[in-house]
Amino acid sequence: MSDHAVQEAHVAREAIHSALHAAGSDVLSQWQRQHASVAPFDSLLLVSVSDGYARAQVTTLTVDVSALRAGQWEVLVPALEQAITRLQRKFGHPLVGCRIEWPFAVREGRWGAFKQELMRYKRSYFRSGLAFEGKREARLLLSEMELNANACLYGGHQVGHAQINQAHLERYLKARHGSSQMPSFADEMPMWSFATAGVFLALGGEQPSHHLLSTQPRCWGRRETPPLTPASTAELIARSTRFLGRQVQANGRYVYGYFPCFNRDIGTYNILRHASSTYALLEGYESCLTQRLLDDEQLRQLHGQIDRALESLRDRDIIERDGAAYVVDTGNIIKLGANAVAILALVKYQQVMDDDRYAALADALALGIVRMQEADGSFVHVLNAADLSLKEKSRIIYYDGEAAFALMRLYGQTRNPQWLACVVKAFDYFIDNGHEQAHDHWLAYCTNELVMYRPERRYFEFAVRNVAGYIDFIRDRITTFPTLLELSMAFHKTLLTLEQMPELADVLDGLDIDAFYHALHTRANYLQNGFFWPEVAMYFKAPHTVQDGFFIRHHSFRVRIDDVEHYLSGLVAYQQLLLAGHQAGSA
Incomplete structure (x- = not known):
């Protein structure tokens, strides 16, 4: 020796x-x-x-x-x-x-x-x-x-x-x-x-x-933790942001995910999740930057990882047709949701990095979304990339919320009325067709953005219906289900807007606000059961590959970039709530 x-x-x-x-x-x-x-x-x-x-x-x-x-x-x-x-x-x-x-x-x-x-x-x-x-x-x-x-x-x-x-x-x-x-x-x-x-x-x-x-x-199996505080939530944000950043390889592609029981890589890839995970990575980076949760070298590494991920998306996965741009996913198809989350990532990059290099591309992707909207306000979900012909009219309701949310975020950046008009038309369709029954976190995000510019009763009523009857599920669901926290945080922000409009306070009649906030805090703290603490990761085949990531227990403890994305986005928003002084039990 x-x-x-x-x-x-x-x-x-x-x-x-x-x-x-x-x-x-x-x-x-x-x-x-x-x-x-x-x-x-x-x-x-x-x-x-x-x-x-x-x-x-x-x-x-x-x-x-x-x-x-x-x-x-x-x-x-x-x-x-x-x-x-x-x-x-x-x-x-x-x-x-x-x-x-x-x-x-x-x-x-x-x-x-x-x-x-x-x-x-x-x-x-x-x-x-x-x-x-x-x-x-x-x-x-x-x-x-x-x-x-x-x-x-x-x-x-x-x-x-x-x-x-x-x-x-x-x-x-x-x-x-x-x-x-x-x-x-x-x-x-x-x-x-x-x-x-x-x-x-x-x-x-x-x-x-x-x-x-x-x-x-x-x-069971993880450390005892008191209720989350701004500091303890910041630690989870910093650790999981660095984990997600480490998944970005030299070519800008992510290590898509792991089944950690036997250290098996997930062999598929999904460009929509590449883009949405980069959006969440930017959220985590912004939180780490503004609060100095990481040192300068760690922040530089994250900045480089974000740049590589976006450059890969731009250079390999986006086509332009007649002034509009489309994200092409595996199978040579165009998904409405992929265009949407790419816009979210590009807009967030401009806001966080103070760099408008992707501004024109975001507009072109938005035009692609507008061209996927039909006369009744609905969107077509999947096109064939070769000729933009229809492949699937409807695939998953998440695409609708993603598209509307992305256009609202871009509208907030550019004030281009075309984007707002598309969302207003889409929301007429969403309301008429009961989209709130899906309790979709993307629709909650979008509604929160929409009421900032169109604070109309019908949009607030839609937001309430999107969580009404779902509060017990948010509080008690045995799986970690991180999008439940995202849904809750988006509705919380809508409630903050509604507080400034006492003439619309009656839209909350029948909704137990105290129960909602109890469920929100319960769900946020429950997410710790899906974090790969070192004392949990140590039992899997290659602990260093998954430690500080987030997992989905019922999918064989799967760690995938979009799993981490949803946990991270929810916790970034939750920490802001805690920093504002909103503690468990308060309404």
């Missing part, structure tokens, strides 16, 4: 020792609140470590439970250090994270009945660990994060509920506990489910730190 490697190992041991001792009192307090009361679970600890590059290595440690009961954490530290050091040898880099957990809420069952019970849970939303009888060990423990990060409960994208993936489960059990201890998996085989409490030790920084892990059922 080289002198440098010896020094690194010494520093790592010191960091582990320091972090373990610093966490002691918090760990004991947590253990007193939540721990298993049945043997042998009361004496078992799960220890997981990662170097940030490879999947976590996990071991089960049997400890003297009397030391925990007596509050003697220091008695356990040597055994923990030994276990961590043993696991550390399996990595090629110094450790950056360690989780120490113990079971609670233990339930016994039978394997056959458990497989049937799993069908009650949404795919990837069974949030407990599993334990089996061992031959050398009293119990073979697999934590919830181990199970889900190794797709042990994932039956495939066509199966909507949780399901045992026997091949993945047996493969991971063999790696973790050895093939000689493999359970029989007979229907009558006893098994146990359990939750965990514990602590995450962050070892990679200059000063080791620790975070208690949440014991709230929907938050």
Whole structure:
């Protein structure tokens, strides 16, 4: 071993020792609140470590439970250090994270009945660990994060509920506990489910730190966090903005996404999402720039990443026909929504960078949208790029809201009446055809822009109908569903405009504003369950590829640029609400 490697190992041991001792009192307090009361679970600890590059290595440690009961954490530290050091040898880099957990809420069952019970849970939303009888060990423990990060409960994208993936489960059990201890998996085989409490030790920084892990059922697996503040929301914005920026490659194309359980790249591409993600990247950059959330070098890197993404869009994906421009997507087609989000990105670039190099292109793309509008105000959604012939009259309602929102943003920049006239005509169609029933966040964004210039009753009424009857869903939806926060934030801004117009206050009759804001704050905080905190990312195959990104749990923890986009846009807007002094519970 080289002198440098010896020094690194010494520093790592010191960091582990320091972090373990610093966490002691918090760990004991947590253990007193939540721990298993049945043997042998009361004496078992799960220890997981990662170097940030490879999947976590996990071991089960049997400890003297009397030391925990007596509050003697220091008695356990040597055994923990030994276990961590043993696991550390399996990595090629110094450790950056360690989780120490113990079971609670233990339930016994039978394997056959458990497989049937799993069908009650949404795919990837069974949030407990599993334990089996061992031959050398009293119990073979697999934590919830181990199970889900190794797709042990994932039956495939066509199966909507949780399901045992026997091949993945047996493969991971063999790696973790050895093939000689493999359970029989007979229907009558006893098994146990359990939750965990514990602590995450962050070892990679200059000063080791620790975070208690949440014991709230929907938050299991990640750190405890108080309600979001301007500062904590800023941290999420800065980290996810840098993550999204890092996905921009030298050629201006994004790494489109990952399925992180087995570090599989998503092999397709979508130019609409390229453009919309660049718009969100600009929002994040603006927030980081104005609040100095990143240093000068990091901001320069982001600026370069944004430039490459927009140059790639301009040079490779846009055609011009008779003065109008169109974004050409995969399959040689033109999507209404792609033109729209490209305009959003170009207008935002001009506003943030004070650079009008894309102004003419934004106008040409807007003219392309106008030419896709029909006499009744509706839009055609998809054209063939070769000859601009109709391919699909209607594909997805989001395109309508995107188009109208983009034209309103461009109108705010140029005051070209043609763009406003197109949106007014479109809104006549949206209102007549009940588009508010889709509860679309893009339509909410557009309505908020429209009432700034046309503060008419019918538009405010449309905005109210777009959220009415949906508030409980915004508050309670089990998936993170980040566009629900975007919808809520757009409506919040519409409410601010409405406050200046007391003569229209009656449009809110019947809408529970307090309940709306409670749902908004609940949804914003819930998004943290979709963030790849280091203590979550460590269980996946290549943690460094996804850490600080956002994921969609029921899509096998997918991280895709547009997933990150929607989380990021919602949190940027939410932080502005917090900075304005609007706290949870206020209306």
